[in-house]
Amino acid sequence: MSSEADQVPASVGSIGVINPYALAELVRGRSIDWEEEEAPAVLEETLGRPYEELFDPKYRSPLYPGLEVTDAGEVRVRGLDDLDLEVELEEAEPERTDPDVSRLERLADFTEVLDVEDLRRLEIRNPEVVSPGTLRLDVRLPEEDRRVSPFRTIPRDVLESITELVTVEEGWTPPNAAWSDPGDFFEETAEFHDPIQGAVANCYYIAALSAVAWAMPYRISHRTRATGEPQPDFVDMVEFYSGGSSTQVEVSETVPLRTPGNAFMYARSSEPGEIWPAVYEKAYAKWKTGTGSDRPQITATAYGDPVRAASELTGLARHYYATSSTSANDLWDRVRANSRSYKTINPMVAWTYGSAASAPTSINYSTANIVANHAYTVLGWAYRGGTKYVVVRNPWGNTEATTGAMSGVWTSYDESFWRSINLPDVDGSFAVDANTFKQYFAGLGVVD
16 A cells, blocks of 8 residues: 555654663763663663663653553654643742742642653743743643643743753753764765664654665765855755755754763764764754754654655655555565665655554564664665565664564665675664564655
């Protein structure tokens, strides 16, 4: 089954999960040597969840902020439709002694309405800067918990600790961060393994970025143009497409870096010293939020449609294929139809079910080492020992499937040479047999 953009599967618009490795480093405030550390143990300790509960939002994993799984197994993003309480935020006034106001200002009392986990999941969109130091926004509460009246004052530091949001008139800066230019746009050129997702649930975009870099290797370099002088800030133009037209977005090469240490918080490249994935993420955030600031809110890119994102990067038409209504053989054939010499020549992505509870068959994402509500880049196909495989890449740059996985060297023809990749690869690339792909993945998409 195939469909055009006007028949988009309902579930594909809210695909997203945070890279747990990037989130753990952000929480700890330092880089972690994942080759030396026992990753599951570090993630459990840092993120406060058993490792086997991290990859599915039904366990209320911190990797899915703002998502909830309904009793019917459907996954939805809690946002403005859930909110009806307007709250005015002001700078905290330490000298204030009014007992009624101070009671409302204390986080402990606010958690009588929502627990800390719920507070961390609140999505804050399109905040209005009323005046310097004052922010107005909507916060929605469940019907049964609307016990706080409008226009209460909550200290800014409390909101920052909950939402990691700082909005000022000159732009957005996350807590414990500073905007800086950390390297060169390209070290070599755009490659599929360059984009690594950071601590924001925009895997749909990073997977699409990798898909374009893989299937159309010159597209990014040809569609990115320097428009400014190197001093004081180098400026690049990135083009995005929507509704049959394109928009040119200009951004400098400064990105938010964690302080101290100047480490990446959000998208980064697997190539040390290279920054094009981070600049592309910044440009996308500027375009999506419609801000004129050079410091757009990158966290606002959380959750989306990986096929749409690939189209927005290329201007090409979108096509969707639901795995539930397509046989495993037909899914594999669809990948082959968009490939040459085992490698995709049209950008392709795939996404998993929002939760194991959403899948039509009984699955467990943790034991398969596959991630729920997650987008993957489709690299191509393989046929080994009479078994058909789909080759994909996790935009985290790690965490390869263990169920139905192929081992060994996969070779594909990349424009002018045969490229060999050991599968599963430590960069997040792996191959799963077509039946496993159908069982664990909800959909397949391509732009052409």
